[in-house]
Amino acid sequence: MPTAMSPERASAVIFTVLLTIVFAVSCGPGQTAKEPAPAAPVATSAPVLAPVPPMGFNTWNKFGCNVDEVLIRQTADAMVETGMLEAGYTYLVIDDCWQVDRTPQGRIIADPKRFPGGMKALADYVHSKGLLFGLYSDIGPKTCAGRPGAAGHFDIDAAAYAEWGIDYIKVDWCNCDDLNAPAEYARFRDALRAAGRPIVLSLCEWGRNDPWTWAKGVGQLWRTTSDIGDEWQSVVWIAAANNLHADAAGPGGWNDPDMLEVGNGGMTFDEYKTHFSLWTLMAAPLMAGNDLRAMTAETKSILLNKEVIAVDQDTLGVQGRIVIDRGYGGQVWMKPLADGSRAVAFVNYGQRELAQYVRWSQIGVPPGPARVRDLWAHADMGVHTDLGKTFDERLEVKVPSHGVVMLRIWPDGAAK
Ligand code: GLA
Numbered sequence: 001m002p003t004a005m006s007p008e009r010a011s012a013v014i015f016t017v018l019l020t021i022v023f024a025v026s027c028g029p030g031q032t033a034k035e036p037a038p039a040a041p042v043a044t045s046a047p048v049l050a051p052v053p054p055m056g057f058n059t060w061n062k063f064g065c066n067v068d069e070v071l072i073r074q075t076a077d078a079m080v081e082t083g084m085l086e087a088g089y090t091y092l093v094i095d096d097c098w099q100v101d102r103t104p105q106g107r108i109i110a111d112p113k114r115f116p117g118g119m120k121a122l123a124d125y126v127h128s129k130g131l132l133f134g135l136y137s138d139i140g141p142k143t144c145a146g147r148p149g150a151a152g153h154f155d156i157d158a159a160a161y162a163e164w165g166i167d168y169i170k171v172d173w174c175n176c177d178d179l180n181a182p183a184e185y186a187r188f189r190d191a192l193r194a195a196g197r198p199i200v201l202s203l204c205e206w207g208r209n210d211p212w213t214w215a216k217g218v219g220q221l222w223r224t225t226s227d228i229g230d231e232w233q234s235v236v237w238i239a240a241a242n243n244l245h246a247d248a249a250g251p252g253g254w255n256d257p258d259m260l261e262v263g264n265g266g267m268t269f270d271e272y273k274t275h276f277s278l279w280t281l282m283a284a285p286l287m288a289g290n291d292l293r294a295m296t297a298e299t300k301s302i303l304l305n306k307e308v309i310a311v312d313q314d315t316l317g318v319q320g321r322i323v324i325d326r327g328y329g330g331q332v333w334m335k336p337l338a339d340g341s342r343a344v345a346f347v348n349y350g351q352r353e354l355a356q357y358v359r360w361s362q363i364g365v366p367p368g369p370a371r372v373r374d375l376w377a378h379a380d381m382g383v384h385t386d387l388g389k390t391f392d393e394r395l396e397v398k399v400p401s402h403g404v405v406m407l408r409i410w411p412d413g414a415a416k
Contacts, residue, residue, distance in 0.1 A: 048252040049200050050220035052313045053285045054168070056091030056134070057084070058259050061230070061289025065097035065145055068114035069122050076129045078292040085130055087304050088313060089288060091168045091200070092126050093134030096145040106156050108148060123165035134168030134200070135161065139184045140175030149175065154191035162197035171219075173205035181209035185218045202256065202285075212245040216253035221285050228258035230266030232402060235275045236349060242282055249283055249319035256285050263290030263299035270403035273376060276302050277345045277404045280312035281320040281333045307375040308406060311335060311343040320345075323363060330356050330399070334363045340414030343375075345406045348399035356405075357394045360386035363409070371410040381407070 057075060059067045076092055079085045098119075100111045110119050119135070126133040137157060138149035150157050150171070161169060171188055173181065185203055192199045201219035203211055211222035225241045228234050242257035249255045257279065262272045279286060288303055295303070311320075320335025320343060329350025335343040344363050348354040360367060365386070372381040372395065384395050397405040 047198070049198055050254065051251045052315060052317065053254045053283050054091055054200055054202075054221060055088045055286040055309075055313070056093055056132070056168070056288070057089060057292060058093040058095050058134075058170070058287040058289055060095035060136075061228070061259050061261055062264060062291050067094055067097055068111075069117055072122055073125055075292050076126050076131055079131060080129050082292060082295060082300065083304055084288070084292060087306055088309055089286070089303075091132045091134050091287070093136070093168055093170060093287065095136045095170065096143050096172070097147055098135060099137075099143075099147045102148055102153070106153050108153070108157055108160055119164040119166075127165060132167035133165065134170065134202075135166055136170045136172065138172040138174055138176075139179065139181075139188065139205075140173070140177075142175045144172055144174035150188065154188050155194065158188075158191035158195035158199075161192070161199060162195035166197070166199055168200040168202065170202040170204055173208065176205075181205050181211070182214045182218070185215070189218050204256075207241070212248035212255060216248065216250075220252060221254045221256040223256045223258060225257060228261060230261040230264045232267055232271045235261075235267070235271065235278065239278045239282070242284070243321050246282070246319040246321040249317070251315075251317040254283060254285055255319060257282060259285075259287040259289040260303075261289055262302050263288070263295055268402065269298050269302075270400050272299075272302055274347055274402060274404040276305075277308060277376075277406045278333065278347070280308050281335050281343060281345050281406075283312060283314075283317060283319040283335070286312055305375070307373075307378065307408070311337065311375070311406075311408070314338050314343075324358065326356075328354075330354050332356065332358055332363065336364060337408070339410070341408050341410040343406065343408050345404050346397050346399045347404050348401055351401050353401060354399050355396055356399055357396050359394055360411075365409055365411050369412050373408045373410075375406045375408055376404070 057079060072094060079089060098110055098115060099108050101109045103109060123133045140149045141151040142149045189201055192201060203215050203219040203222035205211060206226045207224040215222035224245055225238050228238055238257045242255055245255050262276055290299060314337045316336060316338040318336050320333050322331055323334045324332035329348055331347045333345040337343060342363055342365060346356045369383045369385045371383050374381055386394060399405050
């Protein structure tokens, strides 16, 4: 039975169809059109692969090398059943350890014990669920876990990925010694292009070679720091480090402060909310790193908070940044959004609850009334007017220790 479609959903579908048509015409493999219409404009560039930060799931943070096709199929099922796919988590990515060897001809071999059906069949299954599929490699001869890397095999690997139907490849930097990162990753990009399938390229050289200065146009996301851990201090320093490179991010190219730890057990509920809020404020790729087959209600309430996800996925594509650092544990982050509103996160790094104040002028809101909504409480907080004259007219929020209050503020005149 046909079901009703919301106007937003309908326009999203139309947009997707148009994109597909544009892509098929400009660079789809095996296109069959015989002669271009005389007046048709010539498409000169491929469509932007990551107009908003990629979202999905990656095996590494929870499962490490313990990956197999049963886990991937179950995770694909879970991504649909839990609503993760519907919330925007599209890419299902196997990190290190899927590969064991190469054939004498150099073709990469997936572990036959753990992936007996092979990668093509697994990709087909993942695609049948409406998801996109990703793998992991390394610029060097061996990955960080000692598996075969891509060195000397960029072209043959890219061809295999295209043949299997891979949509996303994370490429690490272990065992690369003195190699030139911009040159190597550009060669990898060119190999992907030559293979003829649009594949998101996720650079993972941990910020060693200042990727924020060169990686845009090479890949769609680039790590800015070393690995995240499932602990609060890790979130704190990664956020501070990633904040320094906000200028480099934008549609098609994103700073990657590493994958999410939400739901892995090493942090409190408030700390995970802060972790997730900061990543969305920073327009970070949102790659869940927990077991999606067994999520608690608390974990779901974080990963599936669509109002917070919308901040990350906003089409303006600006990476938010710290606008106030109070020096005693309080910070305010702000991200401007496409409809003229502002996402604002009040973070408390201290040990006790902290009342924080802000003036409109400090968060780029023009003087006058503005509508305020709390994105974690899912509650409207009414219309506030900051005249900047009296203490009482400043907005106050109470932030728990290691917690966050995240607001969206629509100045009068911004789209509702
Ligand atoms: C590096 C990367 C991690 C992960 C592991 C896999 O440490 O930074 O994200 O991919 O390798 O071995």
